[in-house]
Amino acid sequence: MVGGGSSKKEVLNPKAIIHQRFGDKALYNIEEVQDSSSNDCPGLAIPRKGPCLYRCSLQLPEFSVESDIFKRKKDAMQSAAEKALEKLSDPPVEDPSDQLVARLSYLFSNEFYSLCHPLSGHFRAALQRAGSLNGFIPISVMPVYDSKLSNLCKKIKPEIESKPLEVMSIIIDAATRLSESVLISKEFISLKRTDPYPPEVLQSIENHCEQEIYVKVIRVPYLIEKVVEPLTLDVSANKYYMDAIARELGSVDASMVLLSRCIGKSSSDTRLYFHAPHSYQSDKEKYFEDGSFLNARASYLSGQDIYGDAILATIGYLWKSCDLFIEDVSPCTYYRLLMNKVPTGIYKLSREAVLAAELPPKFGTRSNWRGLSPRDILCTFCRQHRLPEPVFSLVVNKDVPEETRCDVKIFSKGQNLILHHYPQDSFKKQGDGIQNASSTILLWLKNYLTNLQVNQEDFTSYGNGTDLDFYPEHISKELNLFSFVHKKLLAINDTNHSSSVDSACSYNIEGPDSEVFAANGCLVCVSYSVFLVKEGEKEFLEKNDEFEFELGSEAVIPEFEVAVAQMSVGQSACFNVELPSQELIFAANGDPARVLSLLSSRGCYLEYSTTLLQVTEPLEDRMEKAQFSPSLSKQRVNYAVQHIRASLATFLVDFGCGSGSLLDSLLDYPTSLERIIGVDISIKALARAAKTLHSKLSNNSNNPVQSSGLKSALLLDGSITTFDSRLYNCDIGTCLEVIEHMSEDLATLFGNVVLSSFCPKILIVSTPNYEYNVILQKSTNQTQDEDEEQNSTKPCKFRNFDHKFEWTREQFQVWASDLAGKHNYSVGFSGVGGAEGVEPGFASQIAVFKRGFELPIGEDLVVAPYDVVWDWRSTNI
Incomplete structure (x- = not known):
């Protein structure tokens, strides 16, 4: 500034401005509030001690406002003053119907066309439609791709969220007020701009007309007996992709196609497209109430009522690009979406091990748990079924104040209680209580969803009866399609497929014995591959080069655990398994046509090959x-x-012998033993013990045992709290x-x-x-x-x-x-x-x-409930 000094203009804070305008009429009231924030978990109802917090209420002559919560009183007062200023400057509330008309007017303007908006892409593509459809936008896509339009429709009529036809009617009513700028076609249920777009707009479209684009999609028939079918759509740049989808659904044009919400990740554009009724105006209520055309699989996937055949596709326009975005959808995509609706499937997908992983029945140590944690799986399950987040409440143990237990409640969308788990076990770490409670609920859900035929009075037994309340009348509203969809799929699998694998699985273990084995509780790292096999023909399904799991935690299929329990580091094993459900086979990564070809005849099975790479002790x-x-x-x-x-004992029994470490050590010394028996309830540990003992007793002629009097060794599967006369x-x-x-x-x-x-x-x-x-x-x-x-x-x-x-x-x-x-x-x-x-x-x-005391001499009583796992007899007898 030219001349002398300058004075800096004072900037008034919100409280000072309020004082200028209202003086003593502005009344501030400060109150202290308790910090009820939760310990890192949404829905956690436990207070946490901390500094004092404050909230301020500001009373003005015409209204009052309340601040947010702050650590300092003056910050709360400034917040209240700021909110009051915002309210004073707010314009009068506009009628949502008028706002909807204004929004439609903007959507058909030149300004909106130039934006890279998901809906503007549809406007540009519509200008490539042939004949009388040229320039017409199907009303069905407008609220789906423009959230502001959708929200305004909900404001006008809140109950229409799940009724797309009524949303379309509201948009048509609003468009009638724009008759000079927007043309309505009730025949095609579409809207079109009355005035032509400027020449430069049309020229830019012609520059993109030569590109050929094809995308793979999935047809999901409404008849559950029909399998999902892969298709290829021509969505080239000189065509409107919604018309291509309409033709596959048997419709004349895109105006009769409705769209579901996004499925799977919210960031994706994977949707289901389905046919609207031709008489949507006169017969729409009857159509949506009549369940005869309900597509159970599509409705289950989307959480919406979908009728008739549907197309599952990932296609559309994005915010950051004016070009059409496409991504192929395969049967694998469909079945993975289906898997992601159940706890076991969520865990399998988080591990990228569809054919190997199993959801562990209980939560162990964090260091050995792999994949999504139980709490995250439970939250994902609720989100997939459009349920509110689970509510976790920590309760202090009165007997041991430093410990807490975790209550969990799951509610329906209408806030009705579905499930309440109130465990008795308490934990020193709050996180352990949350994870263990979540794990119990997941086990209950797994049993509930697996045993679809179980009587309702038996449901609570899955939660041990005493610590879980279940209200089936509320869960049926959220999962009413699960039973129907999966029951039909399982019936189809049982009818069409059978396996040629013997019930007794054999393990072909190869490679030198490194003597580094894994016991229960060890963290093991393996590589594996899975093939679908029929009479020597193979189709690759799944592989993993570094797959970790805790041995004994049931985190993999049983056959996998048994194989690894018998292997040492560096060894490989091959074993066959009966076919799982078709859902799992297609959710793995195979050639759909090839897999279908093999599955079409009997005699298929899965072949696993695995190598033990590393063992980390507990x-x-x-x-x-x-x-x-x-x-x-x-x-x-x-x-x-x-x-x-x-x-100088001659007869030894090892109760709870596990993997046979004691029996193995005994074979390194000459003893007076003639007979040894090991008993355990873990068949996997006994298999390991059998391999180790058999190797020492049969293959090492220099072993000290060979020169001793050991005559027999026996491994038995049974509970040590049950009597067996062979151990007497x-x-x-x-x-x-x-x-x-x-x-x-x-x-x-x-x-x-x-x-x-x-x-x-x-x-x-x-x-x-x-x-x-x-x-x-x-x-x-x-x-x-x-x-x-x-x-x-x-x-x-x-x-x-x-x-x-x-x-x-x-x-x-x-x-x-x-x-x-x-x-x-x-x-x-x-x-x-x-x-x-x-x-x-x-x-x-x-x-x-x-x-x-001495035992009485009498007739021996034969009681033998234990199963023989391994029986060795000396050849020197």
């Missing part, structure tokens, strides 16, 4: 190995081996780190059964010492400088997520002493890991029971 094992040398598990086995050798009166029984995987009641039941019915002369039982956990977890803590007293009072985690309990030394000794006194056994206590008399005792505490 945290418990890694933690123990880092703390102890030799590892704690090795010390437990060595302890048992020493007692077995010292006892053994010289020594072992049960190493097993009882903590049961409930405390079952652990006591096992103790009573083994001492009163199996009656071993000696029984060795080991279990973790809970008091030692503070040392193990401190060694892996990232913060090593915590106060000693704080560590001693802070509750410790269990060593393994699958442990149902972990006892202190006192609890274990009381349990064992009560059993010994009850059944005339003596008991002594020892352990491994740590030192005698040094706090906090041994890492693994051990009880050794010794029978104090």
Whole structure:
């Protein structure tokens, strides 16, 4: 500025402006509010402590406003003043019918045509339509591609959201007020600009007329007995793609085609196109009420009523481009959309393992869970079925205040309660409670959706009866098509396809034994491929070069787990599996025509080939190995081996033998044993044990066992709480780190059964010492400088997520002493890991029971409920 100094103009804040206009008539009222924000989860109803928050109410002579919530009082006052200024400057509310007319006028202007708007693309394409249709825009596409138009129609008549024909009628009524600029064709249910577009507009269209464009789509017949059919549409630049879709639906032109909302990801333009009734004006209500032409599959996919055959296509105009966007839709696309409506399918797709992955029945550790978390799967399921987000509420455990449990509620669109899960288990981490509660609901939903014929009174049994309430009258409104669609699909599969695979699956394992195996709880990494096979002909379906899952968590199909449990790192296996449902086969990535050709005849099956790439031990094992040398598990086995050798036992039973680590170690030493039996409830672990033991007993002539008197080895599948006479009166029984995987009641039941019915002369039982956990977890803590007293009072985690309990030394000794006194056994206590008399005792505490009586001589009672998994007899007998 020329001349002397300049004065800076003062900028008034909103509160100052309000004071200028209203003075003392502007009354501010500040109130303190509680922070009820949720802990990182939408719908989480638990208050969180924090700084004071404030809200301000501003009263003016003509109206009052309320601010947002702020940490500072003056910010709340400024917010209230700002909202008051906005309200003072707001123009009078315009009638939505007038707004709709104005919006239509703008859509047919030169200005709108020049924009890259999803609807302007339709306007340009309509100028390429031939004959009397030239320039006419089907009214059906207008509210679909212009959200402002759609919202104005809803304002005029809110209940029309799911009634496209009524929306079209409202648009026609509005267009009659633009008779000078917009031409209405009630015959074609279309609108056209009265005045021609400028020459430069028409010239730009002619420049794009030579390009040929073809897109693959899917026909979804309304008759459920017909399979979905791939088609190819000609949507070249000199044609209007809606007319091409109309012809496939048997309609004369695009004006009779209705469009669904977007399906799948909201960012995609995948939609269903279907035929509107010819008598839409006079008979529209009857048409939409008559279910005879309901397309169940299409309606299930879109969440809308769709009638007659439908076309599933990804095609349309986008915001950022004036060219037509297309993307091929295959049968794989259709079946993946169908899969994404159920919890198991959501999990499979998140893992990109349609033919390998299974939704685990429970949530374990975060480090070993792969794919979408249970909470995310549940939220996705609700979104797919147009339900509100689940409501998660954390409830403090009154007995253990540092723990919370998570209640979950699922509501219908009308806010009716569908499902309420109120688990009894509480967790130290809020996230663990949320994930475990979600996992229980997903298991319930999986059972509910799988068992379509189950009686309604049995529904609650899927949620263990006592912690889940279900209201089927509300869920039927949201999922009423699921039963019909999937029941029909399964019936078609059962009728058309059968498998030639034997019920007993065989595994062809190849490659040298690296001696690095995976036990339950290990995180394994494999590569695999899946083929559809018929009489030597193969069609590739799916592959994954690096696929991780936790062994024993049931996160893959059962045959896959059994195969991996028998393999060492570097080995490969090949096995065959019966055909799954057709939905899964088509959701994998194969040539549709080729797959259909193979499936059209009987005798097909799936062939899997897999290689075990890597094994990561569970945290418990890694933690123990880092703390102890030799590892704690090795010390437990060595302890048992020493007692077995010292006892001169000839008959051993290993209760809960797992993968056979103790039995395997016994074969490395000469002993007096003549007969050994291992029993477990895990068939996968027993298969691993059988492979290891068979290899040692049959193939190694230098093994110390060969020069000893071992005559037989037997592996049995059964529960150790059930009596089997083949285990009766053994010289020594072992049960190493097993009882903590049961409930405390079952652990006591096992103790009573083994001492009163199996009656071993000696029984060795080991279990973790809970008091030692503070040392193990401190060694892996990232913060090593915590106060000693704080560590001693802070509750410790269990060593393994699958442990149902972990006892202190006192609890274990009381349990064992009560059993010994009850059944005339003596008991002594020892352990491994740590030192005698040094706090906090041994890492693994051990009880050794010794029978104090002789068994009566009598007739043997044969009771054999266990199944034989592997039976070895010495050739030296």
